[in-house]
Amino acid sequence: MQVRGRLILAVAALLLAPPAAAAASGLGAPPPLALAVAVAVGGLGIRWAGRASKTTLEMSRAGFAGWLLLAALALAQDGRVSWFMADGTRLTNAAVPNPFIIVHQCLSGYTEAVRRALEGRENIYDEANNKMPDGGPRYIVRRDGATESYNESRLKALFAGGQIPRVEVVHVDEYEYPPPFLLLPYTVGAPVGQDYFRIRPLWFGLQALLLWVAFLISVRSAGPEASTRAFAWLPAVWFMPPTLVGLQYGNFQTGAIALSVIAMAALASRRNVAAGTLLGFATLGKVFPGVLVVALVARRRWHAVLMTVLAAVTFTALTLVVFGRKPFDDFLFYQLPAIANGSAFGFNNRPEWIPTNYGVYALVAKLRLLGVAGMTQDTGNVVASVYGILLLVLVVVLLVRAPENSGESIVESPLVWLALLNLAAVRSPYVGDGYGQVGTLWLLVLTASRQRRTRAQLWVLSLALVLWGVTLEGFASARPPAWMIVFSIVTQLGLIAFNVAVLHSAARASAVDGKR
Numbered sequence: 001m002q003v004r005g006r007l008i009l010a011v012a013a014l015l016l017a018p019p020a021a022a023a024a025s026g027l028g029a030p031p032p033l034a035l036a037v038a039v040a041v042g043g044l045g046i047r048w049a050g051r052a053s054k055t056t057l058e059m060s061r062a063g064f065a066g067w068l069l070l071a072a073l074a075l076a077q078d079g080r081v082s083w084f085m086a087d088g089t090r091l092t093n094a095a096v097p098n099p100f101i102i103v104h105q106c107l108s109g110y111t112e113a114v115r116r117a118l119e120g121r122e123n124i125y126d127e128a129n130n131k132m133p134d135g136g137p138r139y140i141v142r143r144d145g146a147t148e149s150y151n152e153s154r155l156k157a158l159f160a161g162g163q164i165p166r167v168e169v170v171h172v173d174e175y176e177y178p179p180p181f182l183l184l185p186y187t188v189g190a191p192v193g194q195d196y197f198r199i200r201p202l203w204f205g206l207q208a209l210l211l212w213v214a215f216l217i218s219v220r221s222a223g224p225e226a227s228t229r230a231f232a233w234l235p236a237v238w239f240m241p242p243t244l245v246g247l248q249y250g251n252f253q254t255g256a257i258a259l260s261v262i263a264m265a266a267l268a269s270r271r272n273v274a275a276g277t278l279l280g281f282a283t284l285g286k287v288f289p290g291v292l293v294v295a296l297v298a299r300r301r302w303h304a305v306l307m308t309v310l311a312a313v314t315f316t317a318l319t320l321v322v323f324g325r326k327p328f329d330d331f332l333f334y335q336l337p338a339i340a341n342g343s344a345f346g347f348n349n350r351p352e353w354i355p356t357n358y359g360v361y362a363l364v365a366k367l368r369l370l371g372v373a374g375m376t377q378d379t380g381n382v383v384a385s386v387y388g389i390l391l392l393v394l395v396v397v398l399l400v401r402a403p404e405n406s407g408e409s410i411v412e413s414p415l416v417w418l419a420l421l422n423l424a425a426v427r428s429p430y431v432g433d434g435y436g437q438v439g440t441l442w443l444l445v446l447t448a449s450r451q452r453r454t455r456a457q458l459w460v461l462s463l464a465l466v467l468w469g470v471t472l473e474g475f476a477s478a479r480p481p482a483w484m485i486v487f488s489i490v491t492q493l494g495l496i497a498f499n500v501a502v503l504h505s506a507a508r509a510s511a512v513d514g515k516r
Contacts, residue, residue: 015212139151180312183281242471249435275307276308288421291391295420354480
């Protein structure tokens with residue numbers, strides 16, 4: 001049967017409506033007004049879909065029924081999580097019904113670091129700041145309008161007997177990023193008085209918008225039919241835990257990838273200033289987008305490189321003006337040495353966090369849990385460093401060797417951008433599976449949509465989506481079972497292999513084009 005592209009795009013556009021309502025609530029909109037915002041965004045999305053697509057896709061009746069079911073599930077889950085972000089007391093609306101996932105939010109580390117940096121007294125990287133006097137984890141609880149710090153035993157007492165009180169709860173996370181990243185949570189929090197529980201829905205809406213726009217940008221160059229196929233897969237990507245859990249966490253992994261994709265698209269359109277500004281900030285914030293700067297150097301895109309460097313210098317200077325010198329001193333003389341010796345990410349070696357980690361370092365730690373000899377922390381650090389060097393060599397070799405007359409095609413390919421970003425991201429000491437696979441799910445959809453697929457291929461693609469969509473965070477115990485560790489190793493190696501394969505395929509295609 002023929003399925004109209006405007007229906008597919010309308011469903012994709014509706015995914016933005018619930019996050020928009022959450023963001024409106026963060027700005028102080030009462031529920032009726034927030035709902036009106038969702039309706040308005042949905043209406044605009046449907047109108048855009050009607051104008052943007054004149055194509056149709058061939059689907060079997062069973063396939064169409066399955067797609068409708070998946071789209072309904074994605075919209076329902078999107079609405080549930082957005083409601084939780086708008087009203088943090090709706091604890092049962094969290095993306096995954098797990099105590100850790102309900103209370104954990106990486107965003108809390110960003111906002112607490114902003115608060116401390118503005119005060120100028122404490123080291124924003126000292127994890128002791130995020131703990132209670134007894135050394136245990138610290139939680140912020142807002143109950144009946146009052147905000148207090150809770151320790152773990154007090155929090156458990158709050159939920160005694162299986163009751164779910166109407167409270168907002170967040171576990172205070174550590175801050176691990178360079179100082180210039182503080183500018184973003186500071187700017188988002190400024191209109192709401194740096195109130196965490198109001199920043200949270202704003203941040204959620206911002207990252208959802210960035211992801212959606214970047215996805216649109218990444219598919220539009222493939223042509224109307226391929227882009228429509230990609231949008232048909234978007235509900236699956238949105239429904240998978242690494243997307244909505246990551247957005248709920250507020251971890252900037254999704255935002256950094258999206259900003260980088262938007263930056264490279266701006267570069268392809270010769271908007272070097274915009275490209276440099278976005279890529280410069282993404283690199284300062286998350287570091288791993290710097291792999292795209294290396295790619296630009298390899299292709300001798302000196303204007304874009306210059307704009308990126310100027311943007312980085314400007315953001316650094318602005319950070320000094322807003323927060324002073326102390327965060328930089330703490331980063332240089334406290335955090336960088338801690339990263340070098342592994343103490344900055346000490347939790348990496350706790351058994352319950354090893355299966356959830358998609359960073360290259362974790363491969364060694366997982367083998368250690370399986371009893372393989374010699375898999376020490378030092379070995380893991382060496383393996384991660386060697387991986388980083390090999391990745392840079394791979395980037396330079398592939399891009400320098402690409403024929404000059406096809407240079408634009410390889411450095412301007414969304415497949416290349418995403419593959420490089422995904423491979424660079426896993427160099428980080430910790431890449432949680434609650435958010436770490438979103439870029440690979442995105443890339444999988446792009447590659448799947450480039451041409452029509454057989455039924456067998458669609459089943460394989462669906463299986464890959466499910467496997468990389470698994471979230472173990474909060475489910476692994478202090479003694480994780482062997483099957484969980486093996487599953488994590490296999491899916492992690494598969495993720496790396498898939499991204500390398502896409503990058504290699506893009507390089508080969510570029511070489512073939514160059515000979516024509």
